[in-house]
Amino acid sequence: MDDMLKEFVVEALDLATNVEEHLLSLERHPNDTDTLNALFRSFHTIKGGAGFMNLPAIVSACHLTENLFDGLRTGQVPVTPTAIEAGLQASGFVGDQLKQLANGASPDALPAMPAALEDILTQAIEGKAAEPAPVPAAPAALVPEAPVASAAAITTSPDGLDWEALYRAVVPAGTLPDAPTATVLAASAPANVTPLAKPAPDENIRPITAQVKEDSIRIDAVKLDALLEVAGESVQAANQASVLLEKLTQFKFDGQAAALMATLQETLSRASRYSTELQRATLSTRMQPVGRLFQKFPRLVRELAKDLGKDVDLVIEGAETEVDRVVVDSLYDPLVHMLRNALDHGIETADERGATAKPAKATILLKAWQEGSSVMIEISDDGKGMDPVKLRTKALAKGLISDNAAQTTEESLQLIFLPGFSTKEVASSVSGRGVGMDVVKTAVEKHRGAIRIDSVLGEGTRFTIRLPIELSIVPTMLVRTAGAALAMPMAVVQRVVELPESFSEVGGAPVLRDQGRPLAVRSLAGILGYEQCKEKVGIVIAAPQPYILAVEAVDGTADLVIKPLTALAVPGVNGTARSAEGELVLVISLAFLLDGCKVTTASRLAA
Numbered sequence: 001m002d003d004m005l006k007e008f009v010v011e012a013l014d015l016a017t018n019v020e021e022h023l024l025s026l027e028r029h030p031n032d033t034d035t036l037n038a039l040f041r042s043f044h045t046i047k048g049g050a051g052f053m054n055l056p057a058i059v060s061a062c063h064l065t066e067n068l069f070d071g072l073r074t075g076q077v078p079v080t081p082t083a084i085e086a087g088l089q090a091s092g093f094v095g096d097q098l099k100q101l102a103n104g105a106s107p108d109a110l111p112a113m114p115a116a117l118e119d120i121l122t123q124a125i126e127g128k129a130a131e132p133a134p135v136p137a138a139p140a141a142l143v144p145e146a147p148v149a150s151a152a153a154i155t156t157s158p159d160g161l162d163w164e165a166l167y168r169a170v171v172p173a174g175t176l177p178d179a180p181t182a183t184v185l186a187a188s189a190p191a192n193v194t195p196l197a198k199p200a201p202d203e204n205i206r207p208i209t210a211q212v213k214e215d216s217i218r219i220d221a222v223k224l225d226a227l228l229e230v231a232g233e234s235v236q237a238a239n240q241a242s243v244l245l246e247k248l249t250q251f252k253f254d255g256q257a258a259a260l261m262a263t264l265q266e267t268l269s270r271a272s273r274y275s276t277e278l279q280r281a282t283l284s285t286r287m288q289p290v291g292r293l294f295q296k297f298p299r300l301v302r303e304l305a306k307d308l309g310k311d312v313d314l315v316i317e318g319a320e321t322e323v324d325r326v327v328v329d330s331l332y333d334p335l336v337h338m339l340r341n342a343l344d345h346g347i348e349t350a351d352e353r354g355a356t357a358k359p360a361k362a363t364i365l366l367k368a369w370q371e372g373s374s375v376m377i378e379i380s381d382d383g384k385g386m387d388p389v390k391l392r393t394k395a396l397a398k399g400l401i402s403d404n405a406a407q408t409t410e411e412s413l414q415l416i417f418l419p420g421f422s423t424k425e426v427a428s429s430v431s432g433r434g435v436g437m438d439v440v441k442t443a444v445e446k447h448r449g450a451i452r453i454d455s456v457l458g459e460g461t462r463f464t465i466r467l468p469i470e471l472s473i474v475p476t477m478l479v480r481t482a483g484a485a486l487a488m489p490m491a492v493v494q495r496v497v498e499l500p501e502s503f504s505e506v507g508g509a510p511v512l513r514d515q516g517r518p519l520a521v522r523s524l525a526g527i528l529g530y531e532q533c534k535e536k537v538g539i540v541i542a543a544p545q546p547y548i549l550a551v552e553a554v555d556g557t558a559d560l561v562i563k564p565l566t567a568l569a570v571p572g573v574n575g576t577a578r579s580a581e582g583e584l585v586l587v588i589s590l591a592f593l594l595d596g597c598k599v600t601t602a603s604r605l606a607a
Contacts, residue, residue, distance in 0.1 A: 008049045009101045015042045016095040017295060023087045024298045030079035039087070040069040046094060053107065058097050060113045064121040065090040071125065086124040088299065089117050221325070224285060231279040232473060232561035238272040239558075239580035283470055286326075290368045290377070291319030293328050297339060297366065304343050311361045312347055318368035323375045324471045327447055331377070331465075334440040338379045338463055339364065341437070346383035346461055356458075358382060373468060373475050374491045380462035386455040388412035395421060410544070413453040417441045447471060448489070448562070448574055450591040452544055466491070466590070474562050476587065477539070478555040478579065482530035486551075487560055487577060488588045494540040496554055512548055514540060520547045527597045528572060543594045562587055572597065 019042050026035045047062035065087060071077040097110050245268055253261050294316050305312040347353075347362045354360065367378040388409045395401045395415045406412045415421055419438040444451045449467035468474055468491070476487035503510035503521055510521040519540070525533055535550035560577035574589040592598075 005053055005101065005107070008053055009098050012046050012049060013095065013098050013102065015046055016091055016098060018042060019091040020088065020299050021295045023084055023091065024302060026079060027081075027084045033073065036069060036073035040066060040073055043069060043090075055097070055107055055110065057110055057113045058094055061090050061093050061117065061121075064118065064125065068121060068124050077124070080124075082120070083124045086120045089120060093117055219285075224282075228279075228282045228286060229561075231275070231282040234275040235272075235279050235559075236561055236578055236580075238268070238275045240578075240582050241268050242272055243580050279473070283473065286324050287322040287469075288325050288328050289320050289322050290328060290331075290375070291316075293331060293335070294319050294366055294368070296332065297335065300336065301339060301343065301364065304340060305347075308343060309350065310343065310347050311350065312343060313361050313363050315363055315365050316367075317365065321368040321370055321375060323368075323467065323469055326471055327375070327467055330443060330447060334443045334465075335366075335377075335379065337437065337440050339366075342379060342381045342383065342461070346381040346385075348384050352384070370469065371466075372491055373470075373489075374466050375469050377465040377467070378462060379465075380460060382460040385457040385459055385461055386413060386416075386453075387457050388455075391415045410453075413455055416453070417451075445574075445589070445591045448474070448590050450594040452594070466594070468590070471562075473559050474587070475557065476560050476577075477557050478585065479524070479537075479539070479551040479553065480555055481528075481535065481552045482525045482533045483552075484530060485555075485579065485583050485585045486524070486588060487558070487585045488539070488549075488593060489590045490557065492542050492590060492593045494542040494546070497538045497540060497548065499536055499538045499548075499550060512538065514548065517546075521550055522547055522597055523550045524597075525552070541593055543596060545596060547596060549593075549597065560585065560587065 019039060022035050022039050022042070026032060026039070029035065043062045043066040047059055047066060050058035050062060068077070068083065068086060072079060072083060077083065093113065100110060101107065245265060248261065249265075298314050298316075301312060301314040342364050347364070348356070350360070353362065363382050365378065365380045367380075369376050389412070392401070392406050392412045392415065395406065395418065396403070398420065400418050400421055401415065406415055416437045417440070421437070441451055444465055444467065447467055448471070449465060452464045452466075453461070454464070455461040468489070475490040477490055477493050479486050479488065497512075497514060499512070499521070503512055504518075505511060506518065506520075511518045512521050513519075521538065523532075523535055525531065525535065533552050535552050537551050537554050538548040539551060539554070541547055541549055558580065560579075562575040562577050564575045565573065570586075572589055572592040573586050574592075575587040577585045577587055579585050
């Protein structure tokens with residue numbers, strides 16, 4: 001793909017995504033003229049660029065859709081479900097063609113516009129003439145049979161190219177007035193009337209030009225990732241140099257050596273500050289609002305709810321919350337699984353919902369917010385909730401758990417993450433094959449995140465996903481146990497406490513009362529399989545069921561550049577890093593800490 005076509009595809013895909021959002025908004029607010037104008041301009045812009053790139057199928061679809069929205073915005077056609085559906089199908093077709101181009105397909109290999117799409121667009125356009133203005137009836141022979149063709153005749157030159165659209169595609173937006181409503185003229189004028197010739201332009205009038213300042217550029221994501229890695233390594237190197245310099249200052253320097261040391265100290269301080277600023281600036285370029293991801297879901301929910309015969313409203317909050325680009329890109333499939341499950345499993349049928357005191361229209365909430373160094377994403381519904389007893393019974397029947405497993409409500413809810421688990425007797429096109437929620441948990445934990453379930457039978461279910469805002473740089477607490485250097489995300493560290501020589505016991509397990517509440521005390525060395533040592537410091541972990549993690553010592557805090565483990569899988573550990581002293585540090589998984597550091601004996605890390 002050449003650079004010009006690649007740039008067109010990227011910009012057109014952004015427009016196509018916004019078109020779907022505008023269409024669903026228009027369905028709720030039919031009289032919103034700003035939305036109608038925005039839709040018209042989007043299709044007009046895509047058509048112009050597609051014509052320049054010689055993409056006839058996209059040009060044809062956009063031309064018909066442009067005509068439709070021209071009629072809608074001028075009031076010739078009312079906003080009806082048919083018009084909305086025609087617009088959605090057109091944007092879907094255009095989006096599919098653009099994605100094929102983005103995946104390397106040749107423009108010549110793209111399929112033509114489907115006849116079904118042309119039919120629904122034509123029907124919607126002909127709806128303009130269904131309620132014409134009160135004018136004297138014209139003979140049937142004078143009424144054009146194909147208004148679309150007439151419109152094309154007006155806007156297209158003899159060589160088959162829409163030069164006006166091509167010109168508008170390369171002129172900055174807002175420079176020219178909107179295109180004349182050729183479709184309306186074509187539909188209302190008799191076929192035997194010759195269009196008036198355009199007046200000759202005044203030679204003294206110069207064309208309008210505008211110098212547009214480019215305030216953004218597109219950068220290949222691979223280059224951006226490489227830049228971020230270099231920035232992170234530079235910070236680590238600067239930190240290590242600072243540690244070495246601190247050790248050097250313990251020695252006494254005289255004369256010229258002392259002056260050189262003072263200059264070196266000032267230079268390293270400046271280098272450290274600049275490398276940190278570089279890292280922060282690079283990180284900010286990777287941050288994107290989750291709204292870029294969320295805006296893809298209203299249409300999905302609308303169409304799936306329609307297929308299932310359910311009346312559902314998707315409410316989106318916190319779309320402006322920013323998170324790492326990699327997280328945004330990787331969350332699409334997990335969130336699709338969760339939304340489909342909420343629609344199919346969570347929301348009741350119309351009859352079931354009618355038998356309750358709930359509103360007839362169900363609500364699914366998709367919400368994002370920032371909490372410390374983490375971003376939280378919540379998907380909740382006001383449906384029927386999950387029955388933990390039923391979940392456990394189903395898992396036992398499928399042989400997924402033993403008889404003494406999943407004894408608590410929380411453990412029973414976690415069963416939905418088991419591979420092969422499903423409460424449906426018969427698989428459908430939506431769900432029931434036991435594939436989905438285990439994929440969700442895997443995808444979340446892959447990015448050092450965690451997922452939590454809260455459900456009340458008869459009231460609804462809430463899934464809460466916690467993810468680091470920045471994937472490459474993680475604020476951590478450095479600890480030491482059995483001589484090993486470890487780091488844990490600060491997102492779950494509540495506070496540090498001093499441990500006594502002895503503990504109270506409940507059921508044979510050590511317990512320490514912290515701020516009036518009894519918390520279980522768990523040995524990090526014992527959990528990871530290290531040799532037993534004297535653990536004098538406790539870290540209160542802010543998990544769904546809080547507990548105290550006992551370690552030998554706390555070495556402080558640091559923002560670490562995390563390298564994922566690729567060659568092996570170690571339970572409880574999801575990466576490595578280098579401390580400021582250059583020591584290799586194992587990073588404990590956030591999900592592992594939130595899950596209470598549960599690990600089987602067979603999979604423990606050997607000392």
